[in-house]
Amino acid sequence: PTFVQYTSPVGVDLITGAPEPVAGLIKQVKENPYDIPVFGIYSQKGIGDSCGEPSLGVDPKTGNVLYQCGLQTLRITGMTKDGKSTWTPVQPPVESAQSSDPILWRDTDTGRVFLNQLVPQGCSAQAYSDDFGSSWTQTPVGCALGISFDHQTVGTGRPTSLVTTPVYKNVVYYCTNDLEALQCGVSLDGGLTYGPSHPVATAF
Numbered sequence: 001p002t003f004v005q006y007t008s009p010v011g012v013d014l015i016t017g018a019p020e021p022v023a024g025l026i027k028q029v030k031e032n033p034y035d036i037p038v039f040g041i042y043s044q045k046g047i048g049d050s051c052g053e054p055s056l057g058v059d060p061k062t063g064n065v066l067y068q069c070g071l072q073t074l075r076i077t078g079m080t081k082d083g084k085s086t087w088t089p090v091q092p093p094v095e096s097a098q099s100s101d102p103i104l105w106r107d108t109d110t111g112r113v114f115l116n117q118l119v120p121q122g123c124s125a126q127a128y129s130d131d132f133g134s135s136w137t138q139t140p141v142g143c144a145l146g147i148s149f150d151h152q153t154v155g156t157g158r159p160t161s162l163v164t165t166p167v168y169k170n171v172v173y174y175c176t177n178d179l180e181a182l183q184c185g186v187s188l189d190g191g192l193t194y195g196p197s198h199p200v201a202t203a204f
Contacts, residue, residue: 004081006083009048009087013045015045017044018043018097054068054070055104056104059106059111059132063079064076066113070099071095071102073092073133074088075087092115095125100119103116103118109158110169110170112168113132114127115128116152116154124142124143124152124174139192143185147197150177154174156173165188167188171187172191174186174194176197182200183197184198
């Protein structure tokens with residue numbers, strides 16, 4: 001296999017997210033000078049910078065890519081063999097405000113893309129797109145009810161004989177981990193709403 005590096009634009013003045021809480025940062029550095037300060041509310045400047053825990057989805061028909069970089073959802077098009085491409089920010093407003101864990105998942109059966117941001121107030125902010133980021137549908141509650149709020153993930157899978165999904169082809173899963181168990185909840189309407197959470201495995 002071959003690999004081509006597609007470099008994000010340099011010097012683009014794009015800012016997303018809420019300002020960092022400077023007072024909290026100073027306090028944390030004084031108390032724990034060797035710890036890396038981490039906040040659930042932060043901002044990004046430029047395109048494709050500061051991409052901790054990135055994820056992406058690829059459209060096999062066009063070769064275009066959606067790249068989740070912190071608070072930014074970037075659509076990368078026009079890729080050439082010499083590494084040139086066009087990067088376009090397409091993040092929905094709510095999901096570009098704050099996050100503790102950015103997640104992007106593309107359902108390979110339907111092409112629907114789910115964008116989920118764990119928020120420090122609890123639960124998640126979620127939106128999904130059926131046109132690869134040109135428009136988004138905002139989910140009222142982006143997590144399964146009663147679930148823990150740590151390291152969430154979103155995925156999709158075919159329904160079983162006991163589960164029907166009349167609105168959307170697949171079941172959408174929202175899972176997190178807590179101190180003792182892994183918990184999951186499902187959506188039967190394509191990610192618009194989630195049912196209650198259930199423990200599915202022990203964490204240790």
